[in-house]
Amino acid sequence: MSTLTFLGGTGTVTGSKFLFDTGGSQVLVDCGLFQGLAPLRRRNWQQPPLDLDRLDAIVLTHAHLDHCGYLPVVVRHGWRGPVFTTEGTADLAAIVLADSAHLMMEEARQANQSGWSKHRPALPLYDAEDADRATRLFRPIDFGAARSIADGVDLEFGRAGHILGSAWAHLTLGNRSVVVSGDLGRPAHRVLQPPQPRPACDALLIESTYGDRPHDDAAATALFAETIRRTAARGGSVLIPAFAVDRTEVILVELAKLVRAGEIPDLPVFVDSPMALASLRVYRQAVAKSWPEIRPDLMNGEDAFDPGHLAELHTASQSMQANDPKKPSIIISASGMATGGRVLHHLKHMLPNNRHTILIVGYAAVGTRARSLVAGAREIKIHGRYVPVKAEVQVLDAFSAHADAGELLAWATTGPAPATTYVVHGEPESAATLADRLNTEHGWTAVVPRDGERVLV
The missing domain is CATH 3.60.15.10 (Ribonuclease Z/Hydroxyacylglutathione hydrolase-like)
Structure with a gap:
């Protein structure tokens, strides 16, 4: 047997x-x-x-x-x-x-x-x-x-x-x-x-x-939009640690819908992850080729993944320039659980500033930095040093x-x-x-x- x-x-x-x-x-x-x-x-x-x-x-x-x-x-x-x-x-x-x-x-x-x-x-x-x-x-x-x-x-x-x-x-x-x-x-x-x-x-x-x-999709979408509006109004930026594969695409689609509906301001959106950008190319190809996995409403000719002011950050120098945004922006960076990658550099710069918001939009496993932020940690350790958590932290599981x-x-x-x-x-x-x-x-x-x-x- x-x-x-x-x-x-x-x-x-x-x-x-x-x-x-x-x-x-x-x-x-x-x-x-x-x-x-x-x-x-x-x-x-x-x-x-x-x-x-x-x-x-x-x-x-x-x-x-x-x-x-x-x-x-x-x-x-x-x-x-x-x-x-x-x-x-x-x-x-x-x-x-x-x-x-x-x-x-x-x-x-x-x-x-x-x-x-x-x-x-x-x-x-x-x-x-x-x-x-x-x-x-x-x-x-x-x-x-x-x-x-x-x-x-x-x-x-x-x-x-x-x-x-x-x-x-x-x-x-x-x-x-x-x-x-x-x-x-x-x-x-x-x-x-x-x-x-x-x-x-x-x-x-x-x-x-x-x-x-359960997930509450309607409440999550409303809170997502309200968090972006509130953060931008105080002159801050929103950092979204996001899994490079799929979560980045989901967030971009949602941002595009909210911008077109006038629910959020038309802010610069930075995708800062080489893997996320490579994944985005695969998703765009799947839409272009009408793969059966893709929802039909995304195949209407327009770029469903572009909220309007999308910037793809390919190099480390481009990433560093986005660390301290000069005006309200949205930064999507991997990894989603903040275990590694470019998001750690953004966290080091943005966590100590109470104008900014860290938006956790997916599952955070026990022992990860994202889970510590979800649990209300007052500081987290990054690259051997503790960083104070003064930025707003918001959690939206329904984007999982x-x-x-x-x-x-x-x-x-x-x-x-x-x-x-x-x-x-x-x-x-x-x-x-x-x-x-x-x-x-x-x-x-x-x-x-x-x-x-x-x-x-």
Whole structure:
């Protein structure tokens, strides 16, 4: 009988790795990087938790680091097998992994130069060559096309509506079938079509990032506009730490709509992230080519991603000039959880000034700077020094690309109940709440697996 081992994404929203073993073949679904708390991050440096000589294939549900960012590590340890993705994921993951390697190398360089790391010397987890070798392994598959990916293992992708290319994965293992949700998007996503319904299956793995709470879209949009108006009125600027892939595009679409409706002033908008700009090119190409993932209303001929005064900051010198805006502006910069990247330099300059606003528009994992700001920290540590938090901090979860509790339940419970549902990729309270609702409201067998647990499929 086939087995499933949970190697990450349990008790946390990061590090997703699910290993399926038929006895003759092994397939890993997602190869995510651990982020957030130091004990989690240290796991990235340990020996890979699987026998790479026995692994036949890797499946990526989408291009976020917590689902694909560990791939260069297994490549660095010698793995050279196929990585099955959708076309959109292949395009975006190549950008994400290259940027991740660059940031790791740059952080190690700065740490060694400034001496703020306890490691001598500080080293990157992986480098640009590892990331490049990883992307050469990608084997794109169309949505809805069944494909044999290992002896006795078939794969089919369905649209997940989370980011461009995101998919749920339907695996057939002999006479058993499993659906892995990946990260599920929202019916109200501003760029993408809603997730496709899941097929019938014997086992379901469902994410639970927002498994214990709803999103309020109307209130979020109103607060978003009001925050921009209020900040501009006092002469300040708005800094939005945003995931470079998808969140930047969603924010740009919303800003454009608000400007055209006269709901916010027509301010300069800076996109300051090489990865976000590369991702934006992929999204624009998807719109131009009328990819089926894109919402039809965006394909009307005008640039849905341009609020009017959009400036793309490609160089470090351009980024530094935007650190201290001379007039009210909106800066969108990665990373979304403020774990690295150019956003840290903007935070250092803007946090001490009470005219400015830091707008947190997505999920912030425990142990990240964004989570500290959400929790009301009075100072945060950046590049070895503490920076006082005097700027306004506003939180808008409804801009998340993750389905909320009701949307997760609606997607999961359409169709016959699986024999077992495993609630993964969520913090403990969120996962437990979603599992309890599946059990009590729908009579399902839903469990929150333990890290390292192995079960029969």
